[in-house]
Amino acid sequence: MWTLQTPPCLPVPSCSYRPISIAFRPSKPKPSNNYNDSIQSFCQKGQLKEALQLLFHEPNPTQRTYELLILSCSHKRSLSDALTVHRKLIDDGFEQDPFLATKLINMFSDLDSIDRVRQVFDKTFNRTIFLWNAFFRALTLAGHGIEVLDFYTHMNRIGIPSDRFTYTYVLKACVASESLVSLLPKGKEIHCHILRHGYERHLHIMTTLIDVYARFGCVGSASCVFSQMPQKNLVSWSAMLACYAKNGKPLDALELFREMMSNALLPNSVTMVSVLQACAALAALEQGKILHGYILRKGLDSILPVLSALVTMYAKCGALELGRRVFDQMGKRDVVAWNSMISSYGLYGFGAKSIEIFREMIRHGVSPSPISFVSVLGACSHAGLVAEGKQLFDSMSKEHKIYPSVEHYACMVDLLGRANQLEEAAIIIQDMRIEPGPKVWGSLLGSCRIHCNVDLAERASRRLFELEPTNAGNYVLLADIYAEARMWDKVKQVKKLLEAKGLRKVSGCSWIEVKRKIYSLQSVDEINMQIEQIHALVLKLSMEMKQNGYVPDTRIVLYDLEEEEKERILLGHSEKLAVAFGLINSSKGETIRISKNLRLCEDCHSFTKLISKYTNREILVRDINRFHHFRNGVCSCGDYW
């Protein structure tokens, strides 16, 4: 299944390096054990200044002396001391020591000083494979993946053999770049090199490969590598699990987790985080609670990422209060933990609460991250808090020195667009300092859909079709807008365009957990054994609802059909089927929890409001963006979503 592809030739690095074999020989090898013991003792105690004083009083420091000092500078994260050590090292004639050069590269990498990493690499003539590997690691960590790949090509060309470490770094380099061009072909090419050099049984390289394919969204390739691995450990299982959880395959993730447990492999905190994500994606509350129990029994409840994942899991499963309880019991909270809570409130449309937690975080001395702003601005958007959102957006660069990224602009466009300030949203896009990507135009198009603005929608979709020619969702949105405006010829045109590109509309799907099992319902569902019973109930309910004021919202049906036919289509929406399935399979008074893969349509929304009143049930629906909590005929979103 691996095709050997030769990607377009990468440019040779601008500066061409030739390895010059000058063996380094320290000038005066003088054993100085007591001295190094003292240095080591100071370094271990974190007394770097004292160690440096000793350095300047010792006439003959050794390689070991510098190794100790370099490690200590990394540990103390002190760039000024690092520069002092570097200068003295050069003065003492150690500049060409490849061992110390490797250590220096690691140190400057730890200190985020990538220019000095390059400088050390440039100046070292005897480039051992250790030096190359450290250099690649540093560049990869700094996000300069393309540069690593250029050097790797160069390294191959001049005949320097890679070792097993090189492969892990160059693989990671493929996913460590902000380049718009996918480096997947390069990753596949390196995969071929790895096979050719007989590393197909190497545990670490194969695990890295799984992770890299996962990040490219190539679930099939990742699982192919995984099943072919002769030995696996907890890390490789966890990597595969994360791959499923992150790529929209939560059921596969849970299945793999079960398999892992039956192989007597004990999950660690990292494993649990991915499994929790899978539960969150499925809104599988009961499963999630079982995992929480396991986490408590195994003492994993002191690990921050696990707790943050728990907060998010509970919130996404419709149990915001349980998430809040976990959050309240956290002894220490990092920015991720705070962000989890900020976005959880946002998910429920509790904008004011989200802002409150955001401010509380700052009061606690935790600086907001770019994601904090995505979360809080998203919350403002769902709650219609336009003024607050604008103020927060302003404070980003002014108070927190965080410069808005495409995601932040997309939030602002969404905030204004939803609030029917479409022109202002368009102005934001016009004035952006960075290239507005598909997320930004997509937000605008989504808002045009809500407020049925055909002109602006045409503008946005023209740009979107260029940027994302294969995203069916954009075509569907535009067709929706035309349908609502009753421009049936235009609807037909868009549909033809969709067909001509071989694209298909993502079909609606809802799922619901009944007695710890997850059931999915699709608009056209033949698999579910109860389907006839479900359809009958939906029909019965709709007739009764009609007597209670339900008017089917046939505007959203994308076909120019008779009203009756449109109504029939509306009744087949997966969310209504899920509501009926929930009513049939749960006991009286029990809350019905449903998730769906698309935005909730207006008709299902008003239908469910009435059902909640008529059947006296609380119904919680999570759509692609947020929660709707239906109670006694009203929805928590206040019909603003």
Next chain:
DNA sequence: TCCTTGCCAC
């Protein structure tokens, strides 16, 4: 001397 998995937003 250097290697593998994870939390928060879309």
